[in-house]
Amino acid sequence: MVARLKDKIALVTGGSQGIGRDIALTFAGEGADLVIDYRSERDLPMAEEVKAGIEKLGRRCFLVQADLSSLSEIDQLIKTTVADTGRIDILVNNAGLEKRASFWDITESDFDLVFNVDLKGLFFTTQAFVREAMKQKYPAKIINISSVHEELPFPHFTAYCVSKGGVKMMTRNLAIELAPYGITINSIAPGAIETPINKALLNDKAKLESLLANIPLARLGQPKDVSGVAVFLASSDSDYMTGTTVFVDGGLLWNYQEQ
Numbered sequence: 001m002v003a004r005l006k007d008k009i010a011l012v013t014g015g016s017q018g019i020g021r022d023i024a025l026t027f028a029g030e031g032a033d034l035v036i037d038y039r040s041e042r043d044l045p046m047a048e049e050v051k052a053g054i055e056k057l058g059r060r061c062f063l064v065q066a067d068l069s070s071l072s073e074i075d076q077l078i079k080t081t082v083a084d085t086g087r088i089d090i091l092v093n094n095a096g097l098e099k100r101a102s103f104w105d106i107t108e109s110d111f112d113l114v115f116n117v118d119l120k121g122l123f124f125t126t127q128a129f130v131r132e133a134m135k136q137k138y139p140a141k142i143i144n145i146s147s148v149h150e151e152l153p154f155p156h157f158t159a160y161c162v163s164k165g166g167v168k169m170m171t172r173n174l175a176i177e178l179a180p181y182g183i184t185i186n187s188i189a190p191g192a193i194e195t196p197i198n199k200a201l202l203n204d205k206a207k208l209e210s211l212l213a214n215i216p217l218a219r220l221g222q223p224k225d226v227s228g229v230a231v232f233l234a235s236s237d238s239d240y241m242t243g244t245t246v247f248v249d250g251g252l253l254w255n256y257q258e259q
C-alpha cells in the first residue's frame, strides 16, 4: 500500500495524548515526519512516549514545548519547527480544553482559559503557520479539530461552544482567503471520543448511558475514528476540499426520531 503522507512534515498541537497522539502516530504510519507540541513539562513524558512510537515507525519526531495561550510561545513554536525541519506541510490544530459552568457562573478567568486556547491560540497558530507557508511558497493543509459543538448546543459549556463556533467561521473565511496561495483548511468535528478530556463523563455511568442513547451508532468514538479522517484531509485525496467540516460523531448531530 502507498503511504499517503510520504515525507510530509506535520505539526500536531497538543499531540502528547488523546486525539492528537493518535493523529501523530497514524500520520507517521503513513510516512510523515512529526513535530509534536506539548503544553508543559508535565506532558513531556507522554510526548516522549509518542516520539518513541513515531521513531519505531521509522519517521523523525521533534518535540517542542509551547503553551498555545501565549502568542510569544506560538511564535517560538513555528520558528523552532521550521528551524528543525525546514518547512511544515500540514498543521493540525488539535490542542483544546473545556470548562463546565452554568452561563451565569462563568468567570472571566475560565472564559479566558478556554477561549485563549480553543479559539485565540488556534487562530494565531494558524496565522504564524500561514505566514511561513506564504514566505516559502509551498502548498499547505490546515486541519482544525473542532467539535460537534461548533453546531450543536452544549448547555453549561458555552465558552467552549463559542470557541468552536468561531473555529467554524474561521474555517469558512480562510478557505477563501488562503485558496490563492495553495493553502486549504478544513475542520473535523468529533462527537464523543474516548479520551482524557471526557474523564468525568466516563466515570459517570448514568450520564454515559444517557449520552449513548443519543448516538445512533450506540458507542463512543475512538481516537482512530478521528485520525483516519485526518489522514484523508492531510493527503492529496482531499485536494479539492476546503472550508468544510467533516462530522465524526456516530450520527449524534442529526439524531432525530419520532416515537
Ligand SMILES: NC(=O)c1ccc[n+]([C@@H]2O[C@H](COP(=O)([O-])OP(=O)(O)OC[C@H]3O[C@@H](n4cnc5c(N)ncnc54)[C@H](O)[C@@H]3O)[C@@H](O)[C@H]2O)c1
Binding pocket: 013, 014, 015, 016, 017, 018, 019, 020, 037, 038, 039, 043, 066, 067, 068, 069, 094, 095, 096, 097, 117, 145, 146, 147, 148, 189, 190, 191, 192, 193, 194, 195, 196, 197, 198
Ligand atoms: N474527546 C472528545 O470527545 C472531543 C470531542 C470534540 C472535540 N474534541 C476536541 O479534540 C481536541 C483534542 O482533545 P482530546 O479529546 O484529545 O482531549 P485531551 O484532553 O486528551 O487532549 C487535549 C490536548 O490539548 C493540549 N492542550 C490543552 N491546553 C493547551 C495549551 N494551553 N497549550 C498547548 N496544548 C494544550 C493538552 O495538553 C492535550 O494534549 C480538542 O480540541 C477537543 O476540543 C474532543
